[in-house]
Amino acid sequence: xxxxxxxxxxxxxxxxxxxxxxxxxxxxxxxxxxxxxxxxxxxxxxxxxxxxxxxxxxxxxxxxxxxxxxxxxxxxxxxxxxxxxxxxxxxxxxxxxxxxxxxxxxxxxxxxxxxxxxxxxxx
Numbered sequence: 001x002x003x004x005x006x007x008x009x010x011x012x013x014x015x016x017x018x019x020x021x022x023x024x025x026x027x028x029x030x031x032x033x034x035x036x037x038x039x040x041x042x043x044x045x046x047x048x049x050x051x052x053x054x055x056x057x058x059x060x061x062x063x064x065x066x067x068x069x070x071x072x073x074x075x076x077x078x079x080x081x082x083x084x085x086x087x088x089x090x091x092x093x094x095x096x097x098x099x100x101x102x103x104x105x106x107x108x109x110x111x112x113x114x115x116x117x118x119x120x121x122x123x
Contacts, residue, residue, distance in 0.1 A: 001112055002027035004096045009117030012086055016121070020081040022096030022114055030074040033099050035110055036081045038092035038119075047105035048094070049081060054102050061105070063089075086121045093118050 008020040022034070035050035047061045049070035058070050069082040079096060094117050097110035104110075 004114035
């Protein structure tokens with residue numbers, strides 16, 4: 001099973017950009033669907049974005065469409081989340097996740113998770 005480690009979180013101001021990275025080790029991500037989720041205090045974990053290796057398609061949660069971009073570099077075994085025009089409501093712990101097969105936005109279908117990285121957006 002691939003181990004996933006997120007990095008790149010931090011404290012930024014509203015309107016800023018931030019790029020998160022998720023590095024895989026112990027296996028390849030090239031044949032996995034990779035997803036980003038987030039969880040704010042007191043809220044359920046929320047789907048943010050996913051990149052399916054099947055057909056190279058990407059999908060986004062409604063709250064981040066047009067602002068966030070998911071991408072991957074299979075040579076580096078890494079997936080990224082470029083976050084633009086950040087808002088205070090984007091504040092959360094961001095998790096990278098992986099699953100076999102095609103894309104879903106359902107948290108329970110992802111069986112491999114990183115430890116998370118905190119993103120805080122001040123107003």
